Amino acid sequence: MPAAGRDPVAIILAQEADRLPELLPLRHGRMAASSFAFYRGAPAVMAFDLSATPRSDIVVQASGDAHLSNFGLFASPERTLVFDSNDFDETLPGPWEWDVKRLAVSVLIAARANGFSSAESRTAVMTTIRGYREQMARFSTMRLLDIWYARTTAEDIDAALIEGARAFAGFNTKAARASVNALFTKARSKDQLKAGGSLTATVDGQWRIVDDPPVVTHVETPGGPAALQQTFADYRATLAENRRELVERYRFVDFALKVVGVGSVGTRCFVVLLEGRDEADPLLLQAKEATASVLDPYVESSHHSNHGERVVVGQRLMQATPDIFLGWTRGPGGRDYYFRQLWDMKGSVDVAILRPPGLGFYGALCAQSLARAHARSGDSVAITAYLGTSDTFDGAVADFSEAYADQNDRDYAAFRKAIADGTIATAEG
Numbered sequence: 001m002p003a004a005g006r007d008p009v010a011i012i013l014a015q016e017a018d019r020l021p022e023l024l025p026l027r028h029g030r031m032a033a034s035s036f037a038f039y040r041g042a043p044a045v046m047a048f049d050l051s052a053t054p055r056s057d058i059v060v061q062a063s064g065d066a067h068l069s070n071f072g073l074f075a076s077p078e079r080t081l082v083f084d085s086n087d088f089d090e091t092l093p094g095p096w097e098w099d100v101k102r103l104a105v106s107v108l109i110a111a112r113a114n115g116f117s118s119a120e121s122r123t124a125v126m127t128t129i130r131g132y133r134e135q136m137a138r139f140s141t142m143r144l145l146d147i148w149y150a151r152t153t154a155e156d157i158d159a160a161l162i163e164g165a166r167a168f169a170g171f172n173t174k175a176a177r178a179s180v181n182a183l184f185t186k187a188r189s190k191d192q193l194k195a196g197g198s199l200t201a202t203v204d205g206q207w208r209i210v211d212d213p214p215v216v217t218h219v220e221t222p223g224g225p226a227a228l229q230q231t232f233a234d235y236r237a238t239l240a241e242n243r244r245e246l247v248e249r250y251r252f253v254d255f256a257l258k259v260v261g262v263g264s265v266g267t268r269c270f271v272v273l274l275e276g277r278d279e280a281d282p283l284l285l286q287a288k289e290a291t292a293s294v295l296d297p298y299v300e301s302s303h304h305s306n307h308g309e310r311v312v313v314g315q316r317l318m319q320a321t322p323d324i325f326l327g328w329t330r331g332p333g334g335r336d337y338y339f340r341q342l343w344d345m346k347g348s349v350d351v352a353i354l355r356p357p358g359l360g361f362y363g364a365l366c367a368q369s370l371a372r373a374h375a376r377s378g379d380s381v382a383i384t385a386y387l388g389t390s391d392t393f394d395g396a397v398a399d400f401s402e403a404y405a406d407q408n409d410r411d412y413a414a415f416r417k418a419i420a421d422g423t424i425a426t427a428e429g
Helices: 008-015 021-031 035-041 043-050 096-113 118-140 144-149 154-167 173-189 192-199 224-237 241-248 307-318 356-377 380-387 392-421
Strands: 059-062 071-075 081-085 092-095 200-203 206-209 251-258 269-275 282-289 327-330 336-341
Touching: 008 043, 008 392, 021 035, 035 096, 035 392, 043 096, 043 392, 059 096, 059 307, 059 356, 071 173, 071 356, 081 154, 081 173, 081 356, 092 096, 096 118, 096 356, 096 392, 118 356, 118 380, 118 392, 144 356, 154 173, 154 356, 192 200, 192 269, 192 282, 206 251, 206 269, 224 241, 224 251, 224 327, 224 336, 307 327, 307 336, 307 356, 356 380
Parallel strands: none
Antiparallel strands: 059 092, 071 081, 200 206, 251 269, 269 282, 282 336, 327 336
C-alpha cells in the first residue's frame, strides 16, 4: 500500500508543472467531479504507489493508465467496428500486473459510485480479473501470429452478450443487446463528416475550426506558418510511404487548441483541419502533446528520443488495429506530439449507468482486450503460469482493489480540501 508521508496533491501538481497554466483550473474542475474522475486524472499517484509493491518481473508493453474509460469502440483500417484500448499516453514497457490492478480498482470505484453493495462490487472486480486470467490462458496456447491477428469486433461483443445470460445472474440479454447496438449505431455515425460539421464552419468566406472557449481556441504558433509547415512535414515523414502519399493529397486549412478528456487537460492538444477535393472531403487529425510517462521514474526509461514516437510505437504494439494516420513529430518550441484521427467511429460506454451484471461484463471485456495487448508484447505462457487456474489471483487483486479504492477516496478528499483551501484553482467546463 502507499508509502508513508506521500502527498497525492503534490504528486499531481508536479505532474502538471509544464502544462498550460490557464487550462489547469479546468482540469481540476473535471477531476473534482467524482472519485472516479479524480482517479482518471491521477495516474501518477497510482504509479508512485505501485512502484513500492512487489512485482512479477514479467515485462509487457504496459498501458500505464488502463482504467475503464480508456477502452472503447473505433473503426479498424478495414472499416470494421472494433473494441480495444484507446489511450496510450503513458505506455512504456513495465509489469503487466500494474495495468491489471489499475483496471480492477477502476471497476471497484465505478461500482461504489453506482451504488452497488459490497458483494456486488467485489463480484464485478472478480469477474473482470477472471476475464483477464482466462483470456491470457487462451493466448498461452495460441501461435504468436494468431495472437497478433486476434481482435474484438462488434459482432464478437454481440455474441458474448448472448452468452452473458448464462454467465451473469439477472443479466437482461435483450435489453443489453439493444443498448449496445444503439451504441454501435452511434459510433458508426461519428465519422469525419460529422466531425467537420460539428467543429467547423465558413467564417468570412473561409472554412475554419469554430472557437468554443475554453474548450476550442485558436492560438499563435511559435515560428509562424513556416514552423508549422515543417512540423507537419516531419509528421508525414514518419508514415509509411503509401500513407504519406495519401496525407500529402490533402491541403492544410486550419488548426486550433482543443481540450480533451480529464488526465490530458493542460497538455497541448490540437485539432488539425485538412481538405481533400473540397469541403465535403475533410480530414481532421488530432495532434496531441506527448510528455514523459507516469511510469518513467519507476521502470526502464524509454529508448525513444521523442515521446510522440514512444506513444505511437506502444500503441502499435498493444492495439490490434491501430489508426493508419498514427505518426509523430517535434513541434515548435521543442515539444513532442503524436498525430491520429480525431473521430473515426469512436464510441465509449458510460460506466455511470451500468448495473452489476453489466459492469462485470464490461470489465471483463476490457480485461480481455488488456490481456491481448499484453500477450502481443509479453510472455503469455509465463503470465498464465503466474496466474494459475484457480481464482486465488482474482481474490488477491479484489482485496487490493478494496484497499486502494479506500485510498483513492482519501486522496480525493485531500484534493477537494486543497481546492477549498485555495491551494488548487478550479473551474467548470
